[in-house]
Amino acid sequence: MMWCALGGAASYHNSFIIRSKGQRVAKSAALAERTRPAKLNFKGSEDGRKRSLTEQQEGLVIRTHGGHYYVQAGEAIVDCTLRGRLKKERIASDLVVIGDRVLWRPTDPGLGVIEEVLPRKAVLSRRPPPPRPGKVAEREQVIIANPDQVIIVFSLRSPPLNTFLLDRYLVACEAEELPAIIVANKVDLLPAEEKTQPLRLYEEIGYRVLYTSVASGENIEALRSLLRGKISVLTGPSGVGKSSLLNALWPHLELPVGEISTYHDRGKHTTVVSMLLNPEPDIYVADTPGMRTFLLWDIDPEQLEAFFPEMRPYLSKCHYLPCTHMHEPGCAVKAAVEE
Numbered sequence: 001m002m003w004c005a006l007g008g009a010a011s012y013h014n015s016f017i018i019r020s021k022g023q024r025v026a027k028s029a030a031l032a033e034r035t036r037p038a039k040l041n042f043k044g045s046e047d048g049r050k051r052s053l054t055e056q057q058e059g060l061v062i063r064t065h066g067g068h069y070y071v072q073a074g075e076a077i078v079d080c081t082l083r084g085r086l087k088k089e090r091i092a093s094d095l096v097v098i099g100d101r102v103l104w105r106p107t108d109p110g111l112g113v114i115e116e117v118l119p120r121k122a123v124l125s126r127r128p129p130p131p132r133p134g135k136v137a138e139r140e141q142v143i144i145a146n147p148d149q150v151i152i153v154f155s156l157r158s159p160p161l162n163t164f165l166l167d168r169y170l171v172a173c174e175a176e177e178l179p180a181i182i183v184a185n186k187v188d189l190l191p192a193e194e195k196t197q198p199l200r201l202y203e204e205i206g207y208r209v210l211y212t213s214v215a216s217g218e219n220i221e222a223l224r225s226l227l228r229g230k231i232s233v234l235t236g237p238s239g240v241g242k243s244s245l246l247n248a249l250w251p252h253l254e255l256p257v258g259e260i261s262t263y264h265d266r267g268k269h270t271t272v273v274s275m276l277l278n279p280e281p282d283i284y285v286a287d288t289p290g291m292r293t294f295l296l297w298d299i300d301p302e303q304l305e306a307f308f309p310e311m312r313p314y315l316s317k318c319h320y321l322p323c324t325h326m327h328e329p330g331c332a333v334k335a336a337v338e339e
Helices: 008-014 029-034 046-052 163-175 197-205 220-227 242-249 301-307 312-317 332-338
Strands: 057-065 068-073 076-082 101-108 111-117 123-126 141-145 149-155 180-185 208-211 231-235 275-280 283-287
Touching (some): 068 111, 076 101, 149 163, 149 220, 163 180, 163 301, 180 197, 180 242, 208 220, 220 242, 220 283, 231 242, 242 283, 312 332
Parallel strands (some): 076 111, 149 180, 149 231
Antiparallel strands (some): 057 068, 057 275, 068 076, 123 141, 275 283
């Protein structure tokens, strides 16, 4: 994650504009079945049942799809829509996403309406790929709201590690002060003496790196320990094994997994809907679609230096402030790189 390796602020900023080749979206009956709304069990008197059907309640959004928002309320999952006034709000972001805490009101058993989205403490988000060449998407795509940590999954081979894309994920986490853990998957495809070499620099900077393999079972239980007691999101490119890791931890999930394209040596989209899973009582983990691009949202090139931990000790020592760390004489960052 070295600044000079990225070519400075200008080239880093320009690299965000990468054209997406599109996504194939398919419906998954299995995913729909696993998030089918449960019927609420209203016990007690007739008055109690009426109150249960009218009182506003708080819940956690665990899935969104086609204008439906599935809210976990206790042991039930309620299929909610948005109150009309919420739909009319014009904001440059997603109104309701997985991880949102919402206030909702029951309308019928198993159904409800979301009336308010509670303030978010943090989000993992990006700028969507350009709608067409030469255009920039002027809205924020929120991947998850209110996560406790971000698990960034990359494979060391098949598809190969893309450290430039990894840096963008890390910058997004730093900007939101979200703890980030790097999971290097498919370590069984490399000789043992080579598996730590590609990410050694990130470990030296201070990021935690967990080396995993579904094939050999390496560090699968260590990953479970990292997820315990938190709301986590597994994110990263397609084909790196996010769903495979979750299936290895909880086989009953039966999440679909795909093959790697032999022509492009990259993954194909298999997870098409983000879901916040609750496989154990004290674990919430989001499985998200793979992303071939990650364009930063609401971060100017001049701000980037603040989100590289390895640069922070040197920023105030540059002769010229502000400094682009590219061509200015007396740049402390450039001097540190050359040492």
